[in-house]
Amino acid sequence: MKKNRWIWITLLLSLAAVVMSVRPAEAQTPFPPVSDDEVNAVAKEMYCPVCENIPLDVCPTQACAQWRELIRLKLSEGWSEGQIKEYFANQYGDRVLEEPPRRGLHWLVYILPPTFFIIGLVIVWRVFRTSRKGAALPGAPVETISPAEESDVLRRIEEDLQRRERDS
Amino acid sequence: MNEPVEKLTENQPRRLPRWVVGLAFFILLAFLVLIAWGLRRAQQGPIVIGQKVPYFTLHTFEGEQIKTADLLGKVVVLNFWASWCKPCEQEAADLQRAYEFYAPSGQVVFLGVDWVDTEPEALGYLDQFNITYPNGPDLRTKISQIFRTTGVPETYFIDPEGNLAYVKKGPFLSINEIMAVIDPLIP
Structure with a gap:
């Protein structure tokens, strides 16, 4: 009988210790x-x-x-x-x-830089394309001519060169 | 052998459509206007003594809205503070005492503006110093931008006509200092 009583007391004390150790932890971490x-x-x-x-x-x-x-x-x-x-x-x-x-005037921060970048790219592309054409025949767009016209041009160049040689 | 060659023709530069040119100029103009507006706003100085104070609304911690437009005819004491500001603690009790002194007359209104602060700490500060006059956060720092405050504590005194009458940067050292500013402003 006495032994049982001690077992119960021990169990109750253990339970109380467990409860007391848990409660403060719960209170500190809501x-x-x-x-x-x-x-x-x-x-x-x-x-x-x-x-x-x-x-x-x-x-x-x-x-x-x-x-x-x-x-x-x-x-x-x-x-x-x-x-x-x-x-x-x-x-x-x-x-x-x-x-x-991303609201109001802040949108400008996101829209303007890529817009200016794209406009810049277009401008560079156009300038590059124009300069390439200009390099082929400076300052003018070109179109093809027939072989007959080509020989005529060459003949005139030859004559012009010969005349220059004679003059000098 | 006889391959076609290229022949010179009249130079005809390509032109951009008129609407593209117009749009480009419009965007550029709008951008310049925006920059000018931003610079003008940035270079605006603080409100000077005697200048009309723009109206604003203070949303108090209790949920009340106080519009300064409704306070014409009264002296307004506008105090900027923060819970993390140590010098603010020096003047907190004196401001409360001054508020209690003038409260019965109804001629002086005290408003506290909590600048760049967190609400739990701000409420703790008000509780600690038993401050009972209306206080609220400076939402989106709009009020401090009107006055171009440079820190806390700063106190602005607005006369009954709504003009800025006095500015105190730093803490008040006594209630007498506060009263010395308020008394001449009371009509």
């Missing part, structure tokens, strides 16, 4: 843990207006540390990278994003 690498993967594509030109993942100020913690919180709540960036852009302006968002 959200799934998010690693620094996951936070920095989002942060490296953002900039803090307080410390300009320093990516958020390496910015040492307290403001940036708070921003990184906010990213960690949002990630733990299941937000996607896009949602987090959108949230930060709405809160602090588009300038916090490394890449301008």
Whole structure:
């Protein structure tokens, strides 16, 4: 009987120890843990207006540390990278994003460079084509002539050369 | 042997269609206008004393919208702060005391603008210093861009006519310093 009592007490104490060891751990992690690498993967594509030109993942100020913690919180709540960036852009302006968002006047950043590049290519191609034709017969477009006309041209050239030799 | 050769003809350069030339000029002109607009905006200086302050809306942490257009006839004290800003802590209690002093008269409105901050820490800061006057985030940094702030803390005093009356860069050292600015502005 006494032996049974001790077994029960031991079991109850063990159970209590297990429960006590588990509960604080549950309280400390209300959200799934998010690693620094996951936070920095989002942060490296953002900039803090307080410390300009320093990516958020390496910015040492307290403001940036708070921003990184906010990213960690949002990630733990299941937000996607896009949602987090959108949230930060709405809160602090588009300038916090490394890449301008595809909306409004920002579209010019994506449209103008390739447009100018294509226009440049067309201009270069046209100049190149004109210069090639110009090299064949400078300054004029060309068309073919018959063999009879060709011999006439050659004869006139011969005569012209002979006349020049006589004059000199 | 007798292969055809090429013959000279009149030089007739090809021309681009008129609409292409027109479109190219239009795009170039639009681009120049855009650059000019951007440069003009970038070179605009801060609001100077006596100048009319553009109207704006502050969205408070409580979800209220405060439009400065509705505050004409009152002195507005606009304080830019952040929870990570240590000098802001120096003046927080004095600003709250000044707010409590002027609140019964209804002639002075205190507004806090939380600049580039995170909401949980900002709310913690307001709680820590028992700040009860309206505070809200500087959404998309639009308000700070109006004043071209250079950091925090900065406090702007707007007179009852809506003109900028005084600017304080850095923390106030006492409540008397705050009151010395406000009192002459009260009609």
